[in-house]
Amino acid sequence: MSHSFEKICQLLKEHNYKLTPQRITIIEMFLENRDQHLSAEDVYDLVKQEAPDIGLATVYRTLEMLAQIGVLLKMDFGEGRLRYEFSEGVHHHHHLICVQCGNVSEVEEDLLDLMEAKIEEEEGFTIIDHQVKFFGICKKCQDNNI
Numbered sequence: 001m002s003h004s005f006e007k008i009c010q011l012l013k014e015h016n017y018k019l020t021p022q023r024i025t026i027i028e029m030f031l032e033n034r035d036q037h038l039s040a041e042d043v044y045d046l047v048k049q050e051a052p053d054i055g056l057a058t059v060y061r062t063l064e065m066l067a068q069i070g071v072l073l074k075m076d077f078g079e080g081r082l083r084y085e086f087s088e089g090v091h092h093h094h095h096l097i098c099v100q101c102g103n104v105s106e107v108e109e110d111l112l113d114l115m116e117a118k119i120e121e122e123e124g125f126t127i128i129d130h131q132v133k134f135f136g137i138c139k140k141c142q143d144n145n146i
Contacts, residue, residue, distance in 0.1 A: 003086050005031060008071055015069045025051045026062045030072070030086070037075060037083040037095070037104045077104060077133060095131075098138035105138070 008027050012019055029046050030038070038046075044059045063084055066072040072084045077097050083104070094107045116127050137145075 003031070003034075003071060008066075011069050011071060017065060017069075022051065022054050022058050023062050025054065026059060027066075030066075030084075034086055037077070037085050039081045039083050041081065043084075075131070078135070095133045096138070097133055097135050098141055099135050100137055100141040103138050103140070107134075 005027060009019055012023070017023075025047050026043060029043065029050070033046065036042070040056070040060050040063055043063065044054070044056045047054050047059065063072060067074050067084065070087055073087045075083045075085060075095070077083060077095065079102065094111065096105045096107060097103075112130060112132065116130070119125055120127060
């Protein structure tokens with residue numbers, strides 16, 4: 001499911017959450033940065049520009065609520081803070097995390113289709129999702145170290 005503002009609002013209603021001005025600002029900011037893997041602090045820095053009255057606690061609560069209703073996925077890239085991305089209903093990408101600059105990029109191809117099929121067939125285990133993270137040094141950092 002590709003998330004739109006209207007679909008997110010509908011999900012909030014279905015789960016009996018109010019659509020507050022702060023939540024609207026956070027949702028709109030996430031939609032504008034849908035290709036990013038944002039932490040709560042990143043979100044806070046972005047929304048403060050448009051709505052200086054939003055507090056960090058509000059951002060944390062809103063992100064947690066959006067994760068609970070399935071709009072966002074929480075990702076742990078081993079840096080001591082969670083990052084969030086849209087839950088698009090498929091798990092067909094993996095993350096590349098640069099240990100020098102912290103950049104996170106995605107590999108869109110799902111490299112584990114054969115392994116998943118084998119596990120499901122041999123173990124009778126139905127896989128609903130997986131997360132793969134590769135840690136290394138991005139091209140930009142490598143070029144800067146030459």
